[in-house]
Amino acid sequence: MAKYCIHCGKQNDDQAVFCTACGQPFGDQAVPAVQQIGASAPVPSLLTAEMGTGAHEHMLTDVYLKDSAGRVLLVARKQSLLHAEYTIVDGKESVTGFIEQKTHLTHRTLSVEDADHKVVGSVQISNVSENRAPPSCWLEDVGGNRLGTIVLINGMAAFGGVRLDGSPIFEASISAGPGVMGALTEWEHRTYAINLIDPGFPLPMLLTIITALDKV
Numbered sequence: 001m002a003k004y005c006i007h008c009g010k011q012n013d014d015q016a017v018f019c020t021a022c023g024q025p026f027g028d029q030a031v032p033a034v035q036q037i038g039a040s041a042p043v044p045s046l047l048t049a050e051m052g053t054g055a056h057e058h059m060l061t062d063v064y065l066k067d068s069a070g071r072v073l074l075v076a077r078k079q080s081l082l083h084a085e086y087t088i089v090d091g092k093e094s095v096t097g098f099i100e101q102k103t104h105l106t107h108r109t110l111s112v113e114d115a116d117h118k119v120v121g122s123v124q125i126s127n128v129s130e131n132r133a134p135p136s137c138w139l140e141d142v143g144g145n146r147l148g149t150i151v152l153i154n155g156m157a158a159f160g161g162v163r164l165d166g167s168p169i170f171e172a173s174i175s176a177g178p179g180v181m182g183a184l185t186e187w188e189h190r191t192y193a194i195n196l197i198d199p200g201f202p203l204p205m206l207l208t209i210i211t212a213l214d215k216v
Helices: 033-038 179-188 203-213
Strands: 002-004 011-013 045-053 060-066 072-078 086-090 095-103 107-114 119-126 137-140 146-153 158-163 168-174 192-196
Touching: 045 203, 060 203, 072 203, 086 203, 095 203, 107 203, 119 203, 137 203, 146 203, 192 203
Parallel strands: none
Antiparallel strands: 002 011, 045 060, 045 192, 060 072, 072 086, 086 095, 095 107, 107 119, 119 137, 137 146, 146 158, 158 168, 168 192
């Protein structure tokens, strides 16, 4: 059995006292992140996220976030095929924010901006991976303080967000359609079923996480 560090997302043996990646003691982590993601809990919001066509109608460049009835809540529209910047629009195509990416030596930063280009938070993804393990992913506020960790399970088939106190933010998994062709279609479009456990978590940040992980 394995457990995940809520500080860096590294998988550790269940008997580990300290995280082998970041050194944080597991005694400070009330519940292993992998247990939190799969735990039974009230689910205030059921959402879906999927890749869709944008300015280039034959290419899946944009990321759509929808409610349980299929209504579009937000869309990350890719500004250019040559760059990883996005404009966030609502269901009426009104601009509500932006996603700006910067690549550093050890990690990538996807900044979440409001409609006035004011940064409100960011998603960080490490460029360093050991033994083919998924990269470390975490969330930061506008001041650069870590807010939580994104834990990847079974590659990209499932993942979830966990705050530093171990409380779950959301859980997501590939939504398989009926039959083999349905499953292939869902995988091509990266259709995720999402349980938004923390109703106060900002939807632009959730959209940015999905957008960021699509490039992992």
